[in-house]
Amino acid sequence: MPLHPEICLKDLSPAHARMALDVVRFMEGQGVSLGGGRLLVALSGGADSTALLVLFCALRSTLGVTLHAAHLDHALRAESAAEAEACRALCASLGVPFFLRREDVAERACEWQCGIEEAGRRARYAFLEECRLQCGADWVLTAHHVGDLAEDMLMRFTRGAGWPGLGGMRAVLDEPARAEGEHGAEAARRILRPLLMREKRELVEMLLGLGVQWQEDASNQSREWKRNRMRNDVLPLLLAENPSLYDNVRRLWRSACEDRRWWDERLSGALAERGEGTAREISIPAGVLVSLERAGRLRAWAEAVRRMDIGQARADTLESMEEVWLKRRFPRRFSFSGGVKAEIEASGVRFFWSPER
Numbered sequence: 001m002p003l004h005p006e007i008c009l010k011d012l013s014p015a016h017a018r019m020a021l022d023v024v025r026f027m028e029g030q031g032v033s034l035g036g037g038r039l040l041v042a043l044s045g046g047a048d049s050t051a052l053l054v055l056f057c058a059l060r061s062t063l064g065v066t067l068h069a070a071h072l073d074h075a076l077r078a079e080s081a082a083e084a085e086a087c088r089a090l091c092a093s094l095g096v097p098f099f100l101r102r103e104d105v106a107e108r109a110c111e112w113q114c115g116i117e118e119a120g121r122r123a124r125y126a127f128l129e130e131c132r133l134q135c136g137a138d139w140v141l142t143a144h145h146v147g148d149l150a151e152d153m154l155m156r157f158t159r160g161a162g163w164p165g166l167g168g169m170r171a172v173l174d175e176p177a178r179a180e181g182e183h184g185a186e187a188a189r190r191i192l193r194p195l196l197m198r199e200k201r202e203l204v205e206m207l208l209g210l211g212v213q214w215q216e217d218a219s220n221q222s223r224e225w226k227r228n229r230m231r232n233d234v235l236p237l238l239l240a241e242n243p244s245l246y247d248n249v250r251r252l253w254r255s256a257c258e259d260r261r262w263w264d265e266r267l268s269g270a271l272a273e274r275g276e277g278t279a280r281e282i283s284i285p286a287g288v289l290v291s292l293e294r295a296g297r298l299r300a301w302a303e304a305v306r307r308m309d310i311g312q313a314r315a316d317t318l319e320s321m322e323e324v325w326l327k328r329r330f331p332r333r334f335s336f337s338g339g340v341k342a343e344i345e346a347s348g349v350r351f352f353w354s355p356e357r
Contacts, residue, residue, distance in 0.1 A: 003054070003057075003090075003093050003094055003210065003212060004093070004094075005057075005093070005094055005095030007054070007057050007058050007060075007094065008058055008060070008061050008062070009021075009058050009059065009062060011058060011210070012058055012206065012209075012210075013206075013209055016055075016202075016205070016206045016209065017058075019055075019198065019202060019206070020055050020058055020059050023055065023059075023194045023195060023198070024059065024063065024194075026171070026194060026196070026197055027171070027192060027194050030171045030172050031172070032139075032172055032192060034063050034065060035063050035064055035065070036063070036064045036065065037063075037065050037066075037137075037138040037139070038065065038066045038067075038068070038135065038136055038137040038138050039056065039065050039066070039067055039068070039137055039138065039139055039140075039141055040067075040068045040069070040070055040128065040131055040132045040135060040137040040139070040140045040141065041053045041056060041067060041068070041069040041070070041096075041140075041141045042069075042070060042124075042128055042140055042141065042142045042143070043069040043070065043071045043087050043090075043091070043098075044071065044087075044143075044215075044217070045071065045083045045084070045086055045087045045090075045214060045215035045217075046143075046214055046215060046216070046217060046220075047200070047203060047204050047207060047214045048143035048144075048145060048148075048195070048200065048203055049142075049143040050090065050207060050212060050214040050215075051143065051195075051203035051204070051206055051207055051214075052141060052142075052143040052194070052195060052203075053067075053069055053090070053091075053094065053096065054094070054206070054207065054210065054212060055195075055206070056141065057094045057096065067096050067097075068096065068097045068098070068099065068131070068135045068137060069087070069091050069096050069097070069098050069099070070098070070099040070100075070127065070128055070131040071084055071087040071088075071098070071099070071100050071101075072101055072102075072103060072123065072124050072127045072128075073100070073101065073102040073103070074103065074105040074120050074123070074124075075102055075103060075104045075105060075106070076105055076106060076116070076120075076219070077217075077218070077219065079218075080102075081102070083215040083217075084100055084102070086213075086215055087100070087215075088100060090212075097135065099127075099131040099134070099135075101127055103123050103127070105119050105120045105123055106119075108120075108122070108123050117225060117227075125189055128140045128189075129188050129189060129190075132190065138190070139190050139191065139192045140189070140190060140191045140192070141191075141192050141193075141194060142191055142192070142193055143193075143195055143203075144169060144193045144195065144196055145195045145196065145198050145199060145200050145203065146196065146197055146198060146199055146246045146249055146250060147199065147200050147231070147235070147246070148169075148196075149168045149169060149196055149249055149253060150168075150235055150238075150245065150246065150249045151227055151230045151231050151235065152168040152169050153166060153167070153168040153249065153252065153253075154230050154234060154235070155226065155227065155230060156168065156312055159312070159314065160314045160315055160316055161312035161313070161314065161315065162298070162302060162312070162313065162314070162315030162318055163256070163259070164255075164256035164257075164259045164260045164263075165256075165302065165306075165312035165313070166252075166256065167252055167253050167255065167256020167257065167259075167260075168249075168252075168253055168256070169193065169196070170193070170257075171192065171193045171194075171196050172191075172192060172193075173189050173190070173191040173192075173193075174189070174190050174191075175188060175189045175307075176188050176280075196253075197250055199246060263296075263299045263303070264303070266296070267296065267299065267300050267303060269288075270284055270288045270292070270296075270300050271283075271284060271300065271303065271304055271307070272284070272285070273307070280308075281350060281351060281352045281353075282304045282307060282308060282350075282351040282352075283348055283349065283350045283351070284300055284301075284304065284348050284349045285347065285348040286346065286347055286348040287348075288300075288348070289325065289348060289349065294322060297322060297325065298318050298319070298322060301313070301318050301321055301322075301342070301349065302318055304342070304349075304351045305336050305340060305342070305351065308336075308338075308340045308351050308352075308353065313336055317334055317336065320334065321334055321342065321344060321349070324344050325344055325349070328346070329344075330344060330345050330346050331343060331344065331345045332344045338353075339353050339354055340352075340353055341353070341354045
């Protein structure tokens with residue numbers, strides 16, 4: 001079945017039409033109503049993001065949304081330019097306005113003194129935020145699915161992240177710009193992950209049923225990258241042990257969300273923020289820390305780090321902060337990723353950004 005700009009839910013199989021409506025309900029359960037909005041789809045050209053674009057094109061008339069799509073060519077592979085053009089052609093067939101940029105990510109990695117993956121992530125999110133502002137979109141949609149969520153949980157576990165960070169990525173991310181750190185600045189991010197509870201096989205089945213082609217990135221098979229090793233080596237072993245693994249991943253994710261909401265409400269007045277974007281600081285007065293039990297202090301510090309920087313604080317660093325606070329070993333400074341520092345003094349704890357190594 002050839003795609004056309006008027007594709008709608010009736011063009012999908014009953015099972016995939018239900019999946020599309022479930023995706024909308026999932027986002028409503030996260031407090032986000034998509035009806036009548038403007039959305040920007042992050043389109044890599046792979047099966048996941050292609051399915052995301054097709055799914056929301058089919059929902060377009062039902063939701064009354066306006067769609068745009070954006071593709072960043074990382075200029076890392078010889079075939080990347082052809083893949084970018086394939087994304088352009090797909091968007092043209094669906095009547096979706098398209099943003100395209102080619103960026104030398106390897107050069108950015110040298111400039112920012114970081115790895116290729118990190119440089120690609122930062123460049124991609126900066127580009128997506130620029131496109132979102134240009135087209136006036138409310139949100140950027142990314143195609144992360146439950147397999148990606150499982151990989152993320154495993155990677156956080158191996159890095160030593162604490163709870164509830166071990167629950168993996170959020171479905172809704174609304175964060176201001178980050179400070180200019182060792183690896184360059186972080187763009188603001190307004191991101192939705194509507195497919196987070198879906199499995200890749202569902203997305204591939206939908207594309208095959210519609211006769212839609214997608215691009216395969218050969219680098220996804222390279223064992224050079226940790227995420228690929230998790231995806232291609234570790235996860236298949238876990239799925240062989242328990243074919244219902246993704247159900248457990250979903251349950252763990254929901255538990256982490258519930259814990260996070262509970263703590264966020266309890267600690268809503270504990271974090272005093274000053275400034276905005278790249279200039280902000282977060283402090284927790286001594287009086288607040290004394291009023292909290294150990295679990296509350298650890299959670300408050302973890303949330304402060306999350307607000308200051310992308311990523312999760314290591315559990316051992318947070319425990320070291322707790323020990324310093326309890327034993328009154330002032331002053332003491334701790335370092336986190338992205339140039340974020342935490343300074344513990346008798347007056348409390350202050351989180352700030354500093355380029356010092």
